[in-house]
Amino acid sequence: MSDYKDWDQREHAAEWLLYPENTGPYLSIDETSLSNGELYTIVTNKAAKGRKGSLLAMIKGTQAASVIEVLRKIPKRIRSKVREVTLDMAANMGMIVSRCFSKAAKVIDRFHVQKLAYDAVQEIRIKHRWQALDQENQAIEAAKQAGVPYEPEILANGDTIKQLLVRSRYLLFKHCDKWTASQIQRSRLLFERYPLINQAYKLATGLGTIFRTCKSKEHAFKKLALWYNQVEDCGLDSFKTVAKSIQTHYLDILNFFNNRSTNASAESFNAKIKAFRSSSRGVRDIPFFLFRLTKLYA
Template sequence: MAANMQLAIRRCFTNADRVIDRFHIQKLAYDAVQECRIKYRWEALDAENEAIKQAKRNKTIFRREVLSNGDTLKQLLARSRYLLFKHHSKWTQVQKNRAELLFERYPELKKAYKLSLRLGEIFKVCKSKEQAFKRLALWYNDVEDAAIEAFRTVSRSIHAHYLSILNFFTNRSTNASAESFNAKVKAFRATSRGVRDVKFFLFRLSKIYA
């Protein structure tokens, strides 16, 4: 989504259409979900610290609340990180139990998780720009109804770049192959403990990967 990419395309590839990769869009949604989780985790930490202070003041024993799966509230929020990245159909039984407790306690987090799933489904299900545009409009409405500020930021970012995002549905183009090759180059560079002779490094790359 960087402005310098748009400038490079205008100057060097005048007949090309910029496609903002779906990975970057979905990452924004996942980050918004994690922001909600982290906010609740800090609140739980503050509440526990206040309860400990109050117990000391009253000279009583502080007992943490332990949930049915053996987690405390802090542990529940910390250990729920990875399940919020996954589709609910891929959860293990432990993750299902944890998610049930999490969403029961924090319904707003459940809304955020569902919004991230709906955004991902647009890229999976839609076959044309028109269909995707309609589904995105409905998703915007869901974001407004949910009133989650982190997702409002995501929706504003998508709205600002929606033309380039919708270009994905022309050929369902992604930069997955480029990302894969970039990972190979980084791994190769790491095995060499860095690069001093750039020309020789590029020569070796061309011989191995060309």
């Protein structure tokens, strides 16, 4: 009933799809897992807002050379009209944008940058959690040898030390303004016992504040320099790694303050693709699945 047999991209659909007519001045590039862990690089047009006309390209794999080869099938005069592309910090994505959209500003997604900082906080929390587990095991063994029952320390909110470190995971991803009453109490207990986690959390939220409050690249650059100095003084190795990554990509990170663009549209589009895939479980033919997908978004 459909025109699948006459689809002009049917022969190469499993490897790549391309819709040059969907090129716009503001694009996003990201990767997603489409089927059985197979990664595809997806380029979308922000102006379409996740609807018809969103999909510019979908290319199997993430190797820069393969993606560049396909995107260069778009005439150069069309590619030259692209003014901005949002992306993550992956080197291959940066290379793709530089080679294919040479006149476009690269904007590294602020949420990828902030995630690095929050991951550094979690690394410190997890390190303390393993130490707490070791201490608990030693205490249990000592209690056995002494012939007495082991009784863990119970904190004011009812958590044990081990539970405190486990249950603090989610509050450390949130700004303190969004904590619930129980999370405020738990954070107070956590930070009193583990000042390094408190220090790391303040660094992570401080980075987010820069993106949220600064109105210009110049202002943000100064604030980032001050933040970098705080990282140097803190002595936390995980945050020094974050700072080095930011320093390496700072020009593309600061481009966020031109239009405050993020890669949220790409993440949303990827979610739609996965949802569509879930609703098409009976479709095993990848080209036919992609044909149905393009009917909605190309």
